[in-house]
Amino acid sequence: GIIVGKNKWINLLRKNPLMRAVRCDKTTFAILTWILQNYISTDPIPDIETYSLFTSSVKELRNRAQNIVSKVPKNICNFLGISIRDSKTEAGSGSMPTETIPSIAIVMSPKQISEAKLAKLFRLNNPPIIGYCKNGEFYLDLKAICKDDSNLLTKAIIRVGSNICEKS
Structure with missing residues (x-):
């Protein structure tokens, strides 16, 4: 420091x-x-990814979430119970440990497996996708996902969803 x-x-x-x-x-x-x-500098956002993530508007995040979900086949969306919801995220414990930032999350409510099992499957993905479990659902908060990683996230959702569908 x-x-x-x-x-x-x-x-x-x-x-x-x-x-x-x-x-x-x-x-x-x-x-x-x-x-x-x-x-x-006059425009720090392109160079500092964390700053860019924290300053993304809810509207921009919602558009990204809709774009990601629109590329996932309907049967996988239904199977995983995918929805897009308002969420709140934290910047970390640092100087504002109790402050939250408005965000958007892709939420999955699968009926065939637990949210903990789903979270594990995403962690085992290559590259690993880290979300959080809350009230029986699995959340992928877009404030934590770089714009450039949207396609990776889409592919991961399709891959994990397809694997679960095949085993059911």
Whole structure:
């Protein structure tokens, strides 16, 4: 992290023996410089994927979800009980651990297998797809999925759904 404060406190920290162990090297400063330059540029979104994900509008996420689901065969949508719903996600524990961000999720409510089993099948996919289980349903929140990965997600839903359908 970065420590900011009054000279009095910064000087005290500099005298601490641990300072030698946690000081930044040239690589850390180079990366930090790149990040800060991107944040203060006029359009940081293309370069900082996390920023882009967090600032995606609900409308944009809903359109992406509809596009993904529209490519999944109807029999798989029905079999997995796929729906698109409003959701709330968290940015992480950091400085705002209880704050939520409006989002959109592709939700699956399969009748033939448990949501935990479905989550496991998605984790075993290549590449692994990580969602969460809630109230007997499996959620794939689009705030956590890069735009460029939409096709991978579509293929994973089709693959997992097809495998379950074949075994039923």
